[in-house]
Amino acid sequence: AQSVAQPEDQVNVAEGNPLTVKCTYSVSGNPYLFWYVQYPNRGLQFLLKYITGDNLVKGSYGFEAEFNKSQTSFHLKKPSALVSDSALYFCAVRDDTGFQKLVFGTGTRLLVSP
Amino acid sequence: EAQVTQNPRYLITVTGKKLTVTCSQNMNHEYMSWYRQDPGLGLRQIYYSMNVEVTDKGDVPEGYKVSRKEKRNFPLILESPSPNQTSLYFCASSPTSANTGELFFGEGSRLTVL
Numbered sequence: 001a002q003s004v005a006q007p008e009d010q011v012n013v014a015e016g017n018p019l020t021v022k023c024t025y026s027v028s029g030n031p032y033l034f035w036y037v038q039y040p041n042r043g044l045q046f047l048l049k050y051i052t053g054d055n056l057v058k059g060s061y062g063f064e065a066e067f068n069k070s071q072t073s074f075h076l077k078k079p080s081a082l083v084s085d086s087a088l089y090f091c092a093v094r095d096d097t098g099f100q101k102l103v104f105g106t107g108t109r110l111l112v113s114p
Numbered sequence: 115e116a117q118v119t120q121n122p123r124y125l126i127t128v129t130g131k132k133l134t135v136t137c138s139q140n141m142n143h144e145y146m147s148w149y150r151q152d153p154g155l156g157l158r159q160i161y162y163s164m165n166v167e168v169t170d171k172g173d174v175p176e177g178y179k180v181s182r183k184e185k186r187n188f189p190l191i192l193e194s195p196s197p198n199q200t201s202l203y204f205c206a207s208s209p210t211s212a213n214t215g216e217l218f219f220g221e222g223s224r225l226t227v228l
Contacts, residue, residue: 043204043219106156
């Protein structure tokens with residue numbers, strides 16, 4: 001069965017600094033990897049995904065994620081954080097056979113200070 | 115506007131009083147799913163539906179029922195709510211089951227069972 005780990009409950013970063021939110025995964029087949037963002041009192045919004053191809057995936061709002069197969073990681077990154085990036089971020093994974101099951105991590109809260 | 119609509123957004127009820135949380139999407143999506151979000155546990159899938167009249171259990175189906183009589187609607191039914199079902203619930207949809215992962219989420223329904 002697939003699983004996702006987000007080792008940090010919270011990440012603090014100053015505005016303008018680069019940010020990284022970590023995610024590692026475990027699947028039996030090839031991974032399909034996703035990042036979602038949840039702003040306060042809102043539903044989750046899709047940010048980006050990796051299915052195949054380039055290991056660096058670009059998504060919404062200037063975010064990108066780097067797929068590393070050897071380390072089974074899919075870390076979310078942004079070169080310059082904004083206060084408005086403060087939110088809860090979820091990593092999710094499914095394998096290429098379990099087409100109906102998407103497994104989410106426990107979430108990482110990102111706090112960007114002015 | 116393309117959206118997933120959940121009602122009610124907030125509900126306080128008592129143990130044993132049957133309730134239904136409605137979910138409707140206007141995007142003609144085949145796949146729909148219910149999740150619950152609890153602190154420290156992330157999102158866990160309750161039930162999902164690949165298409166009309168096709169539903170299946172997720173990871174935490176106990177105490178819940180669903181139905182999919184129409185493509186646009188996927189209500190979540192709590193026949194006899196208990197306090198451990200106090201949670202934040204999200205409905206989500208996706209164009210097809212093969213595309214599962216890019217989910218569109220509703221705004222959430224916060225349920226408190228006393």
